[in-house]
Amino acid sequence: MNNTIKKAFEIVNLIEKNQGKYTLTDIVKTLGINKTTAFRNLKTLEELNILEKINNLYYLGISLFEMGSKVYLKQIIIEKIHPILRKLSEEVNETVNLAKIHNGMVLYLDKIESKRSLQIQSSIGDTLPLYCTSLGKSILSILPENEMLEIVNNIKFEKTTHKTISNPKKLIEQINKIKQIGHSIDDEEFEEGLICISVPLYLEHHNFYGSFSLSGPSIRFDRATLLRLAKILTNYKEIIIKKLKH
Amino acid sequence: MNNTIKKAFEIVNLIEKNQGKYTLTDIVKTLGINKTTAFRNLKTLEELNILEKINNLYYLGISLFEMGSKVYLKQIIIEKIHPILRKLSEEVNETVNLAKIHNGMVLYLDKIESKRSLQIQSSIGDTLPLYCTSLGKSILSILPENEMLEIVNNIKFEKTTHKTISNPKKLIEQINKIKQIGHSIDDEEFEEGLICISVPLYLEHHNFYGSFSLSGPSIRFDRATLLRLAKILTNYKEIIIKKLKH
DNA sequence: AAACAGAGTTTCATATAATGAAATCATGAA
DNA sequence: TTCATGATTTCATTATATGAAACTCTGTTT
The missing domain is CATH 3.30.450.40 (GAF domain)
Structure with a gap:
């Protein structure tokens, strides 16, 4: 229903499949999305601790651990x-x-x-x-x-x-x-x-x-x-x- | 940076604090957001298995468990x-x-x-x-x-x-x-x-x-x-x- | 050390798509 | 049956997510 949210999770799902493998550019290429959009969504997800960036490579973030523990x-x-x-x-x-x-x-x-x-x-x-x-x-x-x-x-x-x-x-x-x-x-x-x-x-x-x-x-x-x-x-x-x- | 994503997670964070306690209307009142927006964001989060709705009450969803396990x-x-x-x-x-x-x-x-x-x-x-x-x-x-x-x-x-x-x-x-x-x-x-x-x-x-x-x-x-x-x-x-x- | 390449980041105009008021539907209580 | 409350849908509006292009930064090549 809300496309922005869905797109954000497309990125998260990609990272889930290959943690520490994707850089911004890789994500853009793999998902075929715009660079600026990807950049900003990644930044937002990082702020929220949903993703973590180390040396420009993305990992799942600690918030997911916290929330996952409470399911x-x-x-x-x-x-x-x-x-x-x-x-x-x-x-x-x-x-x-x-x-x-x-x-x-x-x-x-x-x-x-x-x-x-x-x-x-x-x-x-x-x-x-x-x-x-x-x-x-x-x-x-x-x-x-x-x-x-x-x-x-x-x-x-x-x-x-x-x-x-x-x-x-x-x-x-x-x-x-x-x-x-x-x-x-x-x-x-x-x-x-x-x-x-x-x-x-x-x-x-x-x-x-x-x-x-x-x-x-x-x-x-x-x-x-x-x-x-x-x-x-x-x-x-x-x-x-x-x-x-x- | 991307407000739509942030708003979505405000809802998720609220649910995290009180699973099975909030209905759509409760969420709207607590966060002071628009009903339609909340409705649609909730629906999206439900589709993504980030949230789960049971009897109109919201819980954290199974995707969070999956991703949380992989942090x-x-x-x-x-x-x-x-x-x-x-x-x-x-x-x-x-x-x-x-x-x-x-x-x-x-x-x-x-x-x-x-x-x-x-x-x-x-x-x-x-x-x-x-x-x-x-x-x-x-x-x-x-x-x-x-x-x-x-x-x-x-x-x-x-x-x-x-x-x-x-x-x-x-x-x-x-x-x-x-x-x-x-x-x-x-x-x-x-x-x-x-x-x-x-x-x-x-x-x-x-x-x-x-x-x-x-x-x-x-x-x-x-x-x-x-x-x-x-x-x-x-x-x-x-x-x-x-x-x-x- | 200058030029280049490749990546991340910022700017800004644009139009898409998120938004919200109001109407409608569904459900349960009086 | 009516009423009330809450969930859902509609639709016009404009806010804001978007993307092309410019820019910066870093490390490599010549």
């Missing part, structure tokens, strides 16, 4: 679930991730790294496709049927490994399986050598469609281990639901 | 320090806070709650005055002299307990003491029954002026305990500085 999702949901996930991570000594669906993607909400983890993949705040992550497939399995189909039918499948699911039919088959067994597995479908196992997490009172996972190198996650972990995850799911009930 | 400070500094502070919290079984200075205030960056803590005071993203927190006093003790004086001379002292420091002279005395002994204490100066102990944390390579603390009810923090904790904090400080050196 309902963070203060109410993530922080309540966090200690439970920490316990889970310590119990099985693997990395735990929490996610929710947002704009047809998986949004990573929280992460507890195990000491032995080898710093793989995503960080908090990142978004990834639904179809190639165990987190995403879990979430798809609890969405209302029509919403799920709407999303699945609009996915543009791209293979990132040779195991990545690459068509809706295959995906829906898997989703139906997940509905039966209650957990999903990503067996190197997103990254070679990486296995994840997730259970869906629906918090009615918060209208929260999400999931949480354990992930690690494929060597450690044989079939027997996965079955054991699935049971543990399901138990933790109940604990979380109970804590977030009211 | 340099969070990704590089806080997340590297976090596991160290977690260990500290487990070792002494008390609540740990990490903070830095921002706009002459203490900005809370991270928090690890001990199981026995009684959910007191501040959360991540909050800002508090420098002069009535141990975190703030620690930071003041490592700032360059002129910056420190500049800040201290502009403080408007307000007593929140009968022990709160209420003049610059007293504060500077304390700062000098902290410089000698290497840690600061907040003995119920901000909240009755609450004691904190902090050590300053300066990360040269990151131009980071901050501090971290242990806090809890005054019953548990007698003089001997404080001395013991001060030593532990100082050790952890060295660990952090070493880890963040490069």
